[in-house]
Amino acid sequence: MVFLGIITAPRGTADILPADARRWHELEEAARAVFDAYGYGEIRTPIFEHTELFQRGIGEATDVVDKEMYTFMDRGDRSLTLRPEGTAGVVRAVLEHNMDKGALPVKLYYMGPMFRYERPQAGRARQFHQVGAECLGTMDPAADAEMIRMPATLLKRVGVTNFEVLINSIGCPRCRPAYVERLRAHLADRREQLCASCRERYDRNPLRLLDCKRESCRRLTEDVPQLVDSLCDGCASHFQQVRAYLDDFGLPYRLAPRLVRGLDYYTKTVFELVSSDLGAQDALGGGGRYDGLVETLGGPPMPGVGFAAGMERILLVMAKYRPAPAPKPVDAMIAHHGAAGRRIAVRLAGEWRDAGLRVEIDYMDRSLRAQMKQADRLGARLVVIIGEDEASRGVVRVRDMATGEEREMRAEEVFQSLMQKGG
RNA sequence: GUGGGUGUAGCUCAGCUGGUCAGAGCGCCAGGUUGUGGCCCUGGAGGUCGUGGGUUCAAGUCCCAUCACUCACCCCA
Numbered sequence: 001m002v003f004l005g006i007i008t009a010p011r012g013t014a015d016i017l018p019a020d021a022r023r024w025h026e027l028e029e030a031a032r033a034v035f036d037a038y039g040y041g042e043i044r045t046p047i048f049e050h051t052e053l054f055q056r057g058i059g060e061a062t063d064v065v066d067k068e069m070y071t072f073m074d075r076g077d078r079s080l081t082l083r084p085e086g087t088a089g090v091v092r093a094v095l096e097h098n099m100d101k102g103a104l105p106v107k108l109y110y111m112g113p114m115f116r117y118e119r120p121q122a123g124r125a126r127q128f129h130q131v132g133a134e135c136l137g138t139m140d141p142a143a144d145a146e147m148i149r150m151p152a153t154l155l156k157r158v159g160v161t162n163f164e165v166l167i168n169s170i171g172c173p174r175c176r177p178a179y180v181e182r183l184r185a186h187l188a189d190r191r192e193q194l195c196a197s198c199r200e201r202y203d204r205n206p207l208r209l210l211d212c213k214r215e216s217c218r219r220l221t222e223d224v225p226q227l228v229d230s231l232c233d234g235c236a237s238h239f240q241q242v243r244a245y246l247d248d249f250g251l252p253y254r255l256a257p258r259l260v261r262g263l264d265y266y267t268k269t270v271f272e273l274v275s276s277d278l279g280a281q282d283a284l285g286g287g288g289r290y291d292g293l294v295e296t297l298g299g300p301p302m303p304g305v306g307f308a309a310g311m312e313r314i315l316l317v318m319a320k321y322r323p324a325p326a327p328k329p330v331d332a333m334i335a336h337h338g339a340a341g342r343r344i345a346v347r348l349a350g351e352w353r354d355a356g357l358r359v360e361i362d363y364m365d366r367s368l369r370a371q372m373k374q375a376d377r378l379g380a381r382l383v384v385i386i387g388e389d390e391a392s393r394g395v396v397r398v399r400d401m402a403t404g405e406e407r408e409m410r411a412e413e414v415f416q417s418l419m420q421k422g423g
Numbered sequence: 424g425u426g427g428g429u430g431u432a433g434c435u436c437a438g439c440u441g442g443u444c445a446g447a448g449c450g451c452c453a454g455g456u457u458g459u460g461g462c463c464c465u466g467g468a469g470g471u472c473g474u475g476g477g478u479u480c481a482a483g484u485c486c487c488a489u490c491a492c493u494c495a496c497c498c499c500a
Contacts (some may be wrong), residue, residue: 011491062498121493130500281499282499311500383459
């Protein structure tokens with residue numbers, strides 16, 4: 001396929017062609033409607049940031065920062081990184097524009113491309129898109145509950161109902177260290193039996209031991225103490241309240257004691273929305289509370305909670321349940337023949353388009369027959385025919401494509417009737 | 424980074440055990456209708472059989488390498 005010349009899109013990236021773009025629009029519109037209802041405003045942050053933002057925000061020990069970032073030096077010797085997630089950039093912008101000093105909470109949403117250097121597979125790409133929201137400045141468990149409800153609502157809006165909500169609480173800096181020590185102590189004597197990556201996790205990031213998929217590790221950690229049983233009073237109470245709100249919403253969820261998430265900034269509530277319609281990468285979205293992140297990024301102590309969902313993944317599931325939206329039918333195809341006819345056709349097309357009509361015209365010097373075929377393909381409601389004869393007599397011939405009826409009219413009359421029907 | 428699968432026209436794919444295997448359907452273009460759509464009929468354009476080596480008298484068809492796609496591990500959205 002590729003020999004001399006043609007260059008393909010880089011690995012893990014994809015073009016979104018018009019037929020797919022229509023699906024994207026559906027999702028984007030649904031998302032904006034949901035965020036709007038919840039009072040979230042859109043924020044658009046840069047696609048690249050200082051590398052340090054992610055190192056500090058996401059955490060050096062995470063896989064994302066450790067081995068998945070697209071990092072490069074620019075011509076001014078700055079280390080920059082294509083954003084691997086959205087939260088760090090949003091928090092940075094909030095601080096940079098002093099939004100933390102205004103009315104709280106700050107409620108923002110975003111959607112756009114993210115970049116992670118990984119091996120592509122079903123539902124995973126190097127450039128992918130996330131839609132997400134952040135709520136900064138409140139500890140209210142209702143904010144956590146809403147942050148779970150928003151993506152759930154969005155999914156339902158676009159016809160995705162086959163998903164499950166998983167939630168857990170991973171505690172806070174007051175109670176988590178103690179738990180981690182209990183966990184280590186519990187596993188100390190069987191440490192050597194863990195898989196290689198779990199042996200490393202034991203030192204670096206013990207919480208991740210909990211979600212190893214390996215059967216052998218599962219067995220070894222089966223009787224390990226549960227995080228939820230080790231929460232401090234504050235975290236336990238917070239988690240209870242979040243669950244109560246979810247119950248009030250009538251939003252079913254499953255407690256997932258081993259759900260921990262791969263980014264360092266999470267505290268208390270963490271959650272994922274997973275679907276069996278996806279492949280091995282089964283998360284449609286996820287998120288949680290991050291009460292230490294703002295401070296980590298140089299701001300004041302300020303709690304926050306957010307979620308992010310993978311747009312391609314949602315689209316993948318959407319496609320299973322919904323037909324692709326058809327392109328909008330054109331209002332009129334202006335078919336022409338001869339030099340005089342073409343001049344009039346081009347002028348009319350321009351004028352009608354200015355008025356908001358969808359008008360097509362032939363540029364290939366095709367026969368009337370071919371132009372009719374084209375009109376049919378485009379779903380044109382009517383075809384306006386302007387040949388030598390019509391041109392010289394100052395009229396146009398109008399064919400109704402549904403009924404096949406045809407008659408002569410003045411161009412202005414056709415325009416008026418199109419405008420009436422179009423509303 | 425590690426493993427498995429796949430790679431033939433724009434698209435979906437046939438091509439068995441190496442020797443008319445370079446094909447079909449759809450799509451596209453044109454004609455049947457010297458100014459008229461959807462159906463139908465006819466014709467046409469379009470392919471270094473991913474790429475590079477090798478084995479062989481002969482290779483889409485076997486071997487090796489490489490690239491790409493894909494699925495899984497890992498990790499997550």
